[in-house]
Amino acid sequence: MTLTSQYHPTNVWRYQPEDCRNQVSAEPRCRSCAKVFCWDSRMLTIGDLCGHTTCVQYSTIDPAFPSLVSLCRRLQADFKSYCEERQPVKTWSQGDMPASQYWWWDMVNIFQQQCHMSLVEIAPRLEALLEQNWSSGKCASYLHKTSGIVLTTTTDKGGPIRQIWEIKIVPTKYYYYQHCAFAVELAHDGWWVFDPTGVQFGPVWALLSPLDIYIARSESKDPARIAMRRSAPLGTSAQLVRDGQPPF
Numbered sequence: 001m002t003l004t005s006q007y008h009p010t011n012v013w014r015y016q017p018e019d020c021r022n023q024v025s026a027e028p029r030c031r032s033c034a035k036v037f038c039w040d041s042r043m044l045t046i047g048d049l050c051g052h053t054t055c056v057q058y059s060t061i062d063p064a065f066p067s068l069v070s071l072c073r074r075l076q077a078d079f080k081s082y083c084e085e086r087q088p089v090k091t092w093s094q095g096d097m098p099a100s101q102y103w104w105w106d107m108v109n110i111f112q113q114q115c116h117m118s119l120v121e122i123a124p125r126l127e128a129l130l131e132q133n134w135s136s137g138k139c140a141s142y143l144h145k146t147s148g149i150v151l152t153t154t155t156d157k158g159g160p161i162r163q164i165w166e167i168k169i170v171p172t173k174y175y176y177y178q179h180c181a182f183a184v185e186l187a188h189d190g191w192w193v194f195d196p197t198g199v200q201f202g203p204v205w206a207l208l209s210p211l212d213i214y215i216a217r218s219e220s221k222d223p224a225r226i227a228m229r230r231s232a233p234l235g236t237s238a239q240l241v242r243d244g245q246p247p248f
Helices: 017-024 065-084 099-110 115-131 211-218 223-227 236-242
Strands: 140-146 149-154 161-169 179-186 190-194 208-210 230-233
Touching: 017 099, 065 099, 065 115, 065 179, 065 190, 065 208, 115 161, 115 179, 115 236, 161 211, 190 211, 208 211, 230 236
Parallel strands: none
Antiparallel strands: 140 149, 161 179, 161 230, 179 190, 190 208
16 A cells, blocks of 8 residues: 655665565575575475474464464465455566565565455454454453554453454555554464565565564654554454445
């Protein structure tokens, strides 16, 4: 999603496909955490994880974390199928590249400017999960504020996920873009960000990352850009669309 502003610092620029092409052709990265693989790249399969079958980059105390990684991968794959059935916003030629790099390039193209629709399409599935055995309850206790993103924290009632919010940032590097994702609070391991379409900016954008690391992507001294950091309860965008309004 694009935006305009009177503030145009010299250390940011308009998004260009070459930004991603260089990342795609560099060292292989984990599909989940975006970290460079430390094992033999000849053993890679397309869209692989740093631990072969799971992401092992983040040390967590939450036993539900591997399940969360699998869930996020599945939701991203399903949303990719949804986007493939729609007219692409923009498609760039990939040139010559091996299959593993083309997989990433395909993801870059398919998810261009689709973050707002990810809120609309994925939120109902997340809401359904919270109504099942993924939820730990919704008893609000205090507010958690990180660089303009305000989230309600809840008491723990047993499930792996306390709550999920929709969030929006303005990436520091890309002057013309807003970007949105989901903030997920695990019952035992704090806040994480599930970003199904961040890969549109290249493989260095993780599918799942700690909230503080993610919010650092929107560091800025521009009041207009800072003001664009927002949060809303899960399901807000879907409800707005049902009411005939644009997503959050």
